Amino acid sequence: MASQVRPSNSRIRRRPSHEKSGFPKAMRKGAYVFCAIMCIPAIYDIIRYFIVNSYSVMLAFNDGMPGTATSHWSLNQFQRFFTDLANNGEITVALLNTLRYFLIGIIQLFICYFVAYFLYKKIPGYKVYRYLLFLPSLVPPIISVTIYKNLIQEMGPFWTLWKNMTGVEYPNPFSYSTSANWAIAIYLFLTGCGTTYLIFIGSMNRIPQDIIDASKLDGCSLWREFWSIIVPMTWSTFSTFLLMDVALIFTASGPILYFTGDQSISLGTQTLGYWIFQQVWDGYTNYPAAIGVIFTLCGIPILIVTRLIINKIDSGVTY
């Protein structure tokens, strides 16, 4: 019984009996206690996950609070969703905005990869760029959004510059749906790569230098080096990030709260994530839970297909 508790990477070879498990025989029983104690938080987290999400599903199929006098099981929330979808309601707008920000996230991922490659290639000033590109990630979005909004608003510095240069007076971007969505999209596009490019650089730095040197001797160009060496050898890291982005497809959201706040829904800037947050904040529970269930289920096949595609183009390079 006690022999089941042993290090998972112990090798299969004949060793003295007391060493079979990696630690002395007297300690094997202690290992069970140790594992049990160490796993308490993980077990709690798993139990909470099941309770919270089961309750979320129950809320989705109920018009009131499950387990209380207001409880009434029905499919009304789902019916409401499809009606909303058919009438181009709040959810349709939220879905379109979410997909737009998801797309921006994917484009950013590719840009980060190129940024990481050039920093890995030690372009002039790479040490400074490596630090400075990360700094925007340290700034809480409330700060950057407030400054950005003030800069581009009507009568703001950028507005004045634009007027002086072109003679055109543009209206306040956050007064209209289209311009507000564009302003948010541009902000998201500009606000850096976070820590992603650092992880990509770390992954590229792990490539053995001999391979790069050999390719140089063979007259390999930068482009060829990128596609034939860097991409296959860092595909595992890149594809993991791509898969994680796809997994979060329906949660993609910008800092909508800071940009348009409680006017988001009337302005049409809401994303699914923001819409759910706003509903819960306003005290609604059943409809946001139903929307959550629907989009969680929609995300699973998308994730599976993406994973299959990624695995199919996996170069299988290990080093």
Add this chain to the structure above:
Amino acid sequence: MEQNQVALMRGHKRRKHIAASTISIVISVLFALYLVIIFVPYVYGIMVSLESDYEYQNTIFPAFRSFEIQNYARAWTDLSARGTSVLAMLGNSLWYAVGSVLINFTASTMGAYVCAKYRFPGRRFIHGFAVVAMMIPIIGAQASQLQFLKALGGYDSPFYIVVMLSAVGGTFIILYASFSSIDWSYAEAAFVDGAGHWRVFFQVMLPQVISPLSALALSDFIACWANTDTPLIFFPDLPTLASGLYSYQKVVETYNNYPVYYAGLFMCMLPTIVLFTIFHDKMMDIQIGGGLKG
């Protein structure tokens, strides 16, 4: 003939080298331009934070005419949200960000270590669960989380960080990979020398993952420090600096006292800058081997 070929090859290589260095310079200039676009707004923000209210309302482009450093002192006294002072908001930000990072990372490290290094019933389930939960995020569970918190007394209380601890998330996966890559012979040697499981964990294994652990912890701290949604929903009467400054935005829009507000915003940024300055080496050298596939 051979000499001609060698000369041709050299010429070809030189042209490639020139092309590569030209691309490098062009990319470097593009990076510089991008950084100018990114940093000019922050410079503008700092300049506004040092203006007087009169100057802000009467000029479009800020200039260091009056150097109102006292705006930063005023931010401590003037800004408040839901009757909470900046000092109290700072306290709330600290317990939320530091507490969450400490609890979540302790919980994740404990689970990741035993799942990676010990064989016991259920370890595969825990690891599998972590991968599935990360890849298939449940959307819209905030409503039920709120009910769960209220039931356990974590609503509007610092107890939130305990009730909502995350032990089997992304951190678990990364630490699991890090612990798996460490050779068990270190532990075996320690066991032979008389060390117990706890001592091996704390003194032999944990120091070996301290680099990814601190980089992840810093990243998590920054995210918690900047988070507004969670405090607004789950502890609205305990505003953090981020959520409090968001709530105060409406007052600023009414009274147009942006310089003091900007000073408050920049003060909110200081802890993350200080932590980054301390841990920048670890942050800049994140290396996560392998992937989640398999």
